[in-house]
Amino acid sequence: MQQANAGNNNANNAGAKHPNGRAKIAIKDVQRVHGHVEEIPLQAYREANVNVNRGWNTLVTADEVRDASDAYDARGILHDIDTQWGMLPHGGAYKESNHYFGPGEYDFY
Numbered sequence: 001m002q003q004a005n006a007g008n009n010n011a012n013n014a015g016a017k018h019p020n021g022r023a024k025i026a027i028k029d030v031q032r033v034h035g036h037v038e039e040i041p042l043q044a045y046r047e048a049n050v051n052v053n054r055g056w057n058t059l060v061t062a063d064e065v066r067d068a069s070d071a072y073d074a075r076g077i078l079h080d081i082d083t084q085w086g087m088l089p090h091g092g093a094y095k096e097s098n099h100y101f102g103p104g105e106y107d108f109y
Contacts, residue, residue, distance in 0.1 A: 044072035
């Protein structure tokens with residue numbers, strides 16, 4: 001019988017470790033442990049199909065951090081395109097563009 005682990009996607013996580021040598025760390029520690037300039041928002045973990053039911057205390061693997069980082073990068077690129085690199089702050093550059101109510105990548109309708 002296969003044991004579920006809080007719903008997180010653990011299929012491809014065998015062997016990958018965080019820079020501190022641990023298999024899993026809390027999301028709140030990712031920026032410090034990985035040396036990221038910015039904190040990856042919880043929304044990026046959700047887009048990467050990580051169950052963040054425990055919020056910032058959710059334990060994640062190195063692969064899940066990579067997937068969330070990729071999702072955050074992609075969202076940033078879409079934000080730049082939608083807002084035409086700040087020329088249209090509320091978005092809508094294209095028919096399929098998001099429309100933003102705030103300055104962040106996730107502040108869209």
